[in-house]
Amino acid sequence: MTNTSQIQQHWFDNPSSQPCELPDWGLILVEGGDATSFLQNQLTNSVLGINKTLAGQMASGFSGTRLVGYCSPKGRLLASAWLGLFPSADSTEERFALFVSRDIAASIAKRLSMYMLRSKVKVTDLSNDWLVSGLYGSDAQIADFKIGAEYFALRMPDVLVDQQSVGRLLMACPRKNSLYIHNSVERLAAWNELEVLSAIPRIVQATQEQFVPQMINLESVAGVDFKKGCYPGQEIVARSQYRGAIKRRLQLAHTMHHEMNVTPILPGMELFQADDPGQPAGMVVLSAKHPNESERTDLQIECKLDALDAGEIHLGSPDGPVLKIDSLPYPLLEI
Structure with missing residues (x-):
């Protein structure tokens, strides 16, 4: 933590x-x-x-x-x-x-x-x-x-x-x-760290078209109104909500630089679960170097829920650094 x-x-x-x-x-x-x-x-x-x-x-x-x-x-x-x-x-x-x-x-x-x-x-x-x-x-x-x-x-x-x-x-x-x-x-590093710890996602070029809103908790941080009228993709977003089709979520995590063999950590970097190395289990959404601990990077990640339950999540490759999963600062809306 x-x-x-x-x-x-x-x-x-x-x-x-x-x-x-x-x-x-x-x-x-x-x-x-x-x-x-x-x-x-x-x-x-x-x-x-x-x-x-x-x-x-x-x-x-x-x-x-x-x-x-x-x-x-x-x-x-x-x-x-x-x-x-x-x-x-x-x-x-x-x-x-x-x-x-x-x-x-x-x-x-x-x-x-x-x-x-x-x-x-x-x-x-x-x-x-x-x-x-x-x-x-x-x-x-x-x-x-x-x-x-x-x-x-x-x-x-x-x-x-x-x-x-x-x-x-x-x-x-x-x-x-x-x-x-x-x-x-210094202040930019502090701001970026706060943004990651907020667990409120921000889409960047590397993560465009990767996520349905619920995959990165957008509905749980008041970013989706399910009662409003139509918008592009609305039917798919609504179907994902009411049919329980979302099996991936945004999580907070961190890693220490001395454990890393891949740098830098950027949005879009893939995650892997060791027991299923053939396909990615998720990706990095945002990252920020910790302002006080020089070896630490905090992350927002999007990850398969069954991969989290199955064991350790690795950064960058199936044998990459193990991510430590941290608690979200808000409850998830039930899907």
Whole structure:
């Protein structure tokens, strides 16, 4: 299990009082008079009823921000995103910001644009012109941060560390206004570790079209609304839920570098169960080097449940390093 006391000390003794750049994150804007109805027909989660977040404010809670997935017609995730509604001061039209992995932002924006048809919607990938940053710390540290009028800011779910919550604020602003955002290796490592420990998945290019949402627990972290209308892949996602067809789940795990013979650990790296070496048992979803233990890497993995029950899970090959499976910070919805 994670050495949570060391992690807790790191977060609260070294809060990110200024945002740090998140180079793996990008930003897509969806705006126009039909933006809400357009996204409602594309995403796994409902966007109806989401509150507007005005300049200088942060979107927070389910009323202000939503975790969403974007699927292929086969029900496989092309992207996951954090979404907020940030109206423009000089327009009455809807304007949604989707925080996504930067390596897929351009392709997702292009794909969304293909489905606009005659809708009054504009989809723009701003990843090159806007910089995404992150801030972490206690509730007070997050609340004390002054959000500029040019920022989009949303509060991500806290991460529980040694029975205390670490807050996270995800932001974006035009690069010309990013003077107070630091390129901090230490703070980026801490942010990435928190993201892994949250057990909330993020789709990257290497894991596109690999997972039905339930395979990486998206429904258990409020990323799927089974009561909303149709979206690409909806029938397959619903069938997987109600017929109990999901036999794979996201887990937390870790490994020590001195045990490794494969580096680096990247999303998409395959996992194996020693008794069934002929086929992969799963893959890495996200990974982060531990900020305090230099030899340790924490992982989100997607894995067959029967492989977990059968014995040890190996990283990279059937005789690769053995992964230590850690506890999830939330209960899984029953399927």
